[in-house]
Amino acid sequence: MISLAGVTKSFGDNHVLQGIDLEIARGSSMVIIGGSGSGKSVLLKCILGLVWPDAGTIMLDGQNVTTQDRDAFLARFGMLFQGGALFDSLPVWQNVAFRLLRGSLKRPAEEARAIALEKLRRVGLMPEVADRFPAELSGGMQKRVGLARAIAAEPEIIFFDEPTTGLDPIMAGVINDLIREIVTEMGATAMTITHDMTSVRAIADNVAMLHAGRIRWTGPVDQLDTSGDPYVTQFITGSPHGPIAAVR
Template identity: 80%
Template sequence: MIELRGVRKSFGPNHVLQGVDLTVARGQSMVIIGGSGTGKSVLLKCVLGLVTPDAGQIRVDGQPATTKGAGREAFLDRFGMLFQGGALFDSLPVWQNVAFRLLRGQKKRPRDEARAIAIEKLRRVGLKEQVADLFPAELSGGMQKRVGLARAIAAEPEIIFFDEPTTGLDPIMAGVINDLIREIVTEIGATAMTITHDMTSVRAIADRVAMLHGGVIRWTGPIAEMDLTPDPYVDQFIHGRATGPIESVR
């Protein structure tokens, strides 16, 4: 479903991506791990066309990623996104946040229909109908994250990106979000790409794992093989060791 070949991206002297090769199969849940500042978010933005690579190829479902022009909106319609900070619109009630895409664009739905879909998706992530008319500021962090997840799946996307889905959540709520992500991705048959530092999330939601370090994918494989790989970078990262080939910034 998603294929990257030789993708490079620099910002001035900072060479973030230095030839990324990665394949994500249809219906697969791929989790990308790596330290802060290694380019994980830049990689997702390149696929979405929010950042233009300096070199390389990105294909989605066999076709070049559409970054501009007439096909751009249809291209983005295939994606859902759960942002790290929730990224909810403070001035809109919850249901309008969830139905944001449904109320706009080429596939605009009638307002009543969009609201009904939003309430259905809120229920799917464990929130009651009464939440629909509240504003984001009236919700806890965990509830905001659930609303963000409901918005990500509202338009039944083929591909969903999760950017640090459990950041800022306590361990119990993080576990709830991990379980929801796993269930929903399986339920709707979506292809998923997640970036996270949380190894609990990795083990809960990944089919395959890829480690980004030094601008390239150092290792990729099934989640069952992650703990067995002899790669010293992966071993240091997944066990949180201070010593190893990955230098810590002090």
């Protein structure tokens, strides 16, 4: 279980997170929704230790993440970045097998390549893609390679940062289905940040809405439409009228 209590983070006068309390149960898929600039990415980076919170505690299975061994902690995570974040200088299979070619999870190169090819197949990419470089792939293919990299070491927890941004609706649907299938078959805990409501409904078990640096509402995805919270209602209907300022 991932548990956040009173997490705050400011950048100068910009108080991005103002006391986040959130729990994500093991094996569940939590989707964080919220407007642009609401702090969703910062929250995710705080959990991963890419950004240090100013205050509050982040616990993973009852242990404070800031005091854990970093390598052991990160070895439990996989992450799909918004833009893929593939390494330009490496061919696709080495991107996917990056973690398996070095560090504590290192395997022989042939074995790592075989796992990379299997993960590429899992996300619907042909073996011919393996020896191409990221710049030679379309946006949708890069996203799928990023997804293959995120699951290559079979992590217990997977984070997805805006997994469908910049994709056409069909490719977005493919990615949503893949995420749902992978999370279900691996039994992984998933945390996704997005403002794509189609993704929310496809991926989430539970939803939390982040607004003004705080969790505004949280609950099962099937209660999203009946939450009664005016912020959530405005967000999911995409209305310019409501408590969330249209001009920010």
